[in-house]
Amino acid sequence: MKIFSAEQLKKADALTIKNQNITSEELMERAASLTTEEIHKRIQNAEIDIKIFCGVGNNGGDGLVIARLLIEKGYHVKVFVVNYTDKRSDDFLLNYERLKETTNDWPEYIKDEGDFPALSQNDFIIDAIFGIGLNRPLEGWIANLVKHINNSKAFILAIDMPSGLFLDRILKKEYQLISASFTISFQTPKLVFFLPQTMDYVGDLQVLDIGLDREFLNSEKTNSNLISKHEARVLYKPRKSNSHKGDYGHALIIGGSYGKIGSMVLTTTAALRTGAGLVSTFVPKCGYTILQTALPEAMVITDKNEEKLTNIDHSMDPSVICFGMGAGKDQMTVQAFKKLLQATEKPMLIDADGLNMISENKELLEFLPKKSVLTPHPKELERLIGEWEDDFDKLKKVEEFTKTYDVILVLKGSHTFTCAEGNIYINNSGNPGMATAGSGDVLSGIITGLISQQYEPLAAAILGVYLHGLSGDIVAENKSYQALISGDIAENMGAAFQSLFAD
Numbered sequence: 001m002k003i004f005s006a007e008q009l010k011k012a013d014a015l016t017i018k019n020q021n022i023t024s025e026e027l028m029e030r031a032a033s034l035t036t037e038e039i040h041k042r043i044q045n046a047e048i049d050i051k052i053f054c055g056v057g058n059n060g061g062d063g064l065v066i067a068r069l070l071i072e073k074g075y076h077v078k079v080f081v082v083n084y085t086d087k088r089s090d091d092f093l094l095n096y097e098r099l100k101e102t103t104n105d106w107p108e109y110i111k112d113e114g115d116f117p118a119l120s121q122n123d124f125i126i127d128a129i130f131g132i133g134l135n136r137p138l139e140g141w142i143a144n145l146v147k148h149i150n151n152s153k154a155f156i157l158a159i160d161m162p163s164g165l166f167l168d169r170i171l172k173k174e175y176q177l178i179s180a181s182f183t184i185s186f187q188t189p190k191l192v193f194f195l196p197q198t199m200d201y202v203g204d205l206q207v208l209d210i211g212l213d214r215e216f217l218n219s220e221k222t223n224s225n226l227i228s229k230h231e232a233r234v235l236y237k238p239r240k241s242n243s244h245k246g247d248y249g250h251a252l253i254i255g256g257s258y259g260k261i262g263s264m265v266l267t268t269t270a271a272l273r274t275g276a277g278l279v280s281t282f283v284p285k286c287g288y289t290i291l292q293t294a295l296p297e298a299m300v301i302t303d304k305n306e307e308k309l310t311n312i313d314h315s316m317d318p319s320v321i322c323f324g325m326g327a328g329k330d331q332m333t334v335q336a337f338k339k340l341l342q343a344t345e346k347p348m349l350i351d352a353d354g355l356n357m358i359s360e361n362k363e364l365l366e367f368l369p370k371k372s373v374l375t376p377h378p379k380e381l382e383r384l385i386g387e388w389e390d391d392f393d394k395l396k397k398v399e400e401f402t403k404t405y406d407v408i409l410v411l412k413g414s415h416t417f418t419c420a421e422g423n424i425y426i427n428n429s430g431n432p433g434m435a436t437a438g439s440g441d442v443l444s445g446i447i448t449g450l451i452s453q454q455y456e457p458l459a460a461a462i463l464g465v466y467l468h469g470l471s472g473d474i475v476a477e478n479k480s481y482q483a484l485i486s487g488d489i490a491e492n493m494g495a496a497f498q499s500l501f502a503d
């Protein structure tokens with residue numbers, strides 16, 4: 001799903017009104033009635049106090065329509081107008097008049113702290129103060145109102161987006177914004193809903209299709225995309241019945257050191273479970289028996305050294321090489337890695353200590369094969385590209401890095417961002433149960449397994465990240481977040497592939 005900017009959404013708005021021959025007020029009615037249906041579906045005529053805080057722009061207009069429709073359904077609704085300016089949008093004014101025709105319980109005006117209503121944690125609060133029209137940080141009594149709402153501990157539903165959140169920048173900590181329990185957003189999700197610094201303000205997310213101009217949405221270019229099942233499915237390549245294991249490549253997985261051979265078992269299992277035709281694993285000697293015992297399907301090659309990698313002498317022509325998990329950073333290993341990089345032309349996957357070695361020996365960067373996939377977690381990323389001011393600055397630095405070295409960066413996190421060629425693919429599968437030792441090793445194996453089967457590295461990264469999260473979700477459903485261990489993610493790849501096509 002494409003993720004649009006505020007400017008693009010406003011353009012879509014205007015085009016929709018023109019092409020569908022409707023008024024802006026009708027579009028507002030459409031968005032708000034779809035939202036009301038969602039609220040009604042969930043709260044089912046519950047006897048609760050609904051308090052709606054409306055700004056005086058169109059986000060506030062949405063709030064007024066929602067108030068009217070909820071009152072018509074018999075809900076107990078109180079409306080507060082957050083009167084931050086004397087200007088009002090036309091659709092706000094129109095819906096204000098309509099609301100007054102619906103109820104005798106007229107909206108209360110908030111003009112300063114003295115007007116703040118008492119709030120209880122049993123209230124159901126709807127935040128319709130600011131949407132995509134926010135143009136400066138909240139200050140003075142409006143900031144205090146937001147603090148007051150957040151402090152209520154009530155359930156907060158944000159309309160379109162939490163008030164105070166910007167679409168294109170991150171505010172310093174001292175600025176207030178609504179911390180929503182749930183956000184219902186119109187037409188497309190917003191990039192800030194997925195950034196580590198701002199995602200917590202959004203709560204659970206639902207995106208409503210409000211029928212904005214299809215042609216515009218389809219043709220308009222955007223560099224951010226949300227990857228859900230539909231988008232992942234399109235990348236999948238079915239197997240031909242007339243095929244053999246050679247068609248699915250030979251993956252070479254290199255890494256491990258004394259005490260960390262388990263990472264090799266995880267990565268290798270994941271590559272096999274993802275469908276690589278053949279998998280060879282290169283480990284220090286101490287890993288030989290472990291791998292041969294744990295995984296009879298894998299072939300094992302060993303270094304001369306018992307405990308670490310010192311000379312990666314593999315004499316094969318693998319379809320893809322995956323390097324780094326559990327490898328350590330010994331100087332001999334760095335030299336072995338350098339020789340490997342110099343001798344490799346095909347895109348590689350580099351993870352964990354492979355990334356750390358590059359960070360500590362920047363001269364290795366020049367030998368990175370083009371289109372390689374690098375999979376840092378946040379600490380590894382910081383070592384690689386340096387510190388960043390905020391998440392937007394991080395994305396800018398990541399873009400520069402991917403363009404300079406012509407690589408794909410997979411920024412692992414609760415929403416993993418795959419970045420390449422100026423584009424961002426935000427993953428929408430996965431769960432906190434996956435924050436467990438070795439789940440990154442499994443991801444490396446999955447992406448490697450896909451590249452081995454001739455997926456383009458970028459497609460392999462996007463699909464691999466999605467399948468990894470999907471498998472994690474399937475495991476968590478059966479085992480809980482706490483009991484999920486990373487080997488389960490690899491073992492459940494079968495269920496993940498099946499689920500990709502099940503609705």
Ligand SMILES: NC(=O)C1=CN([C@@H]2O[C@H](COP(=O)(O)OP(=O)(O)OC[C@H]3O[C@@H](n4cnc5c(N)ncnc54)[C@H](OP(=O)(O)O)[C@@H]3O)[C@@H](O)[C@H]2O)[C@@H](O)CC1
Binds near residue numbers: 027060085133160
């Ligand atoms: N296609 C869609 O997506 C649809 C969108 N729709 C809805 O429209 C919403 C966008 O509405 P919008 O453009 O009127 O802007 P909105 O968010 O109400 O704020 C503007 C007001 O805020 C003010 N203001 C700004 N910052 C401020 C501050 N810090 N402190 C104080 N004031 C501040 C600013 O005042 P000014 O700068 O002029 O002084 C202006 O009055 C969108 O999010 C969605 O809910 C649906 O109805 C239909 C389909």
Ligand SMILES: Nc1ncnc2c1ncn2[C@@H]1O[C@H](COP(=O)(O)OP(=O)(O)O)[C@@H](O)[C@H]1O
Binds near residue numbers: 413432439
């Ligand atoms: N809260 C979360 N929600 C979704 N995915 C998560 C979450 N926490 C971690 N993950 C995923 O788990 C993996 C962790 O990788 P990493 O930190 O490298 O672990 P390790 O080094 O133990 O293998 C990443 O793919 C990340 O996206």
Ligand SMILES: [K+]
Binds near residue numbers: 128131
């Ligand atoms: K809002």
